[in-house]
Amino acid sequence: MISSPRIGLDIGGTKIEGIALDTAGEITARRVVATVPGPAGVLGASAELVRALAAESGAQVADYAGVGIGIPGQVDRDSGTVRNAYNMGLSSLALGPELSARVGIPVRVDNDVTAASIGAVHVMGLDGTVAYLNLGTGLAAGMTVDGLPIRGTDGFAGEIGHLPIDPRGRACPCGQFGCLETVASGSALKAHWPAGGEHPGRTLNEAVAAGDADAKLARDYLIEGAANATRVLGLTVNPGAVVIGGGLRLLGDPLVSGIRAQLREWAAASEFIAALGLADRLRVLPADSPAAAIGAAIAINE
Ligand SMILES: [Zn+2]
CATH class of the missing domain: 3.30.420.40 (ATPase, nucleotide binding domain)
Structure with missing residues (x-):
């Protein structure tokens, strides 16, 4: 059980995988889109994916407590900034605040391997x-x-x-x-x-x-x-x-x-x-x- 429904994105060099979770921790929607390199591409594809996951779950984006993102590179969790994610064309991007401004709900950014370690424990x-x-x-x-x-x-x-x-x-x-x-x-x-x-x-x-x-x-x-x-x-x-x-x-x-x-x-x-x-x-x-x-x-x- 988790306290609220939320959305998760795993942003990689070639694809972005997204899921929506309900309060039982079950997946209600799952989608994969191609990564568009560069800040505008990553933000645009991520925002669109968030909207699509909400729609597929029969909900509005505002119904979700937030979006969690796993991404390679150096992540400053407090500011939501990712640096040196070169394989997706990002040298420095305030991914958390920028995506939050586009989708209207809070966004938390995490290192992808740390996120996977948390997810593995849940899944297994x-x-x-x-x-x-x-x-x-x-x-x-x-x-x-x-x-x-x-x-x-x-x-x-x-x-x-x-x-x-x-x-x-x-x-x-x-x-x-x-x-x-x-x-x-x-x-x-x-x-x-x-x-x-x-x-x-x-x-x-x-x-x-x-x-x-x-x-x-x-x-x-x-x-x-x-x-x-x-x-x-x-x-x-x-x-x-x-x-x-x-x-x-x-x-x-x-x-x-x-x-x-x-x-x-x-x-x-x-x-x-x-x-x-x-x-x-x-x-x-x-x-x-x-x-x-x-x-x-x-x-x-x-
Ligand atoms: Zn080394």
């Missing part, structure tokens, strides 16, 4: 301490305790993709070398397996099955890096569940059983790591689950 019916590991173009995590996120003082909590694990590794856009994200992410897959093209996740399993040695190596790196990220989360917040989300989760069983096998190997060598129970606590966010939009909607009051 989890409680207690939960870690959410997003394996997408980048690698980042969100942590929640009884459904409430740990954001940190400036919103950087969970940015474990920039934990350098190999000082001799590749340069990362963040300015460091050998970050976890340069090993285990969609962008790392592209670098390790250039033959996979723009969307290597879509053809990786097939290529490995067909005997492509580079694809196999790239998948092994991904699995080891994701297991490493899981161990970092285990040691940081000691979660009762670790949920794998993000586009790469659609690699399915080869990825998930690979991560489990790596975690079991480390557990077999260390009673300390074994006590974290990570292999058994690993879950996967269900496919086609609009977790970030749901989480953003749930978090509008907080």
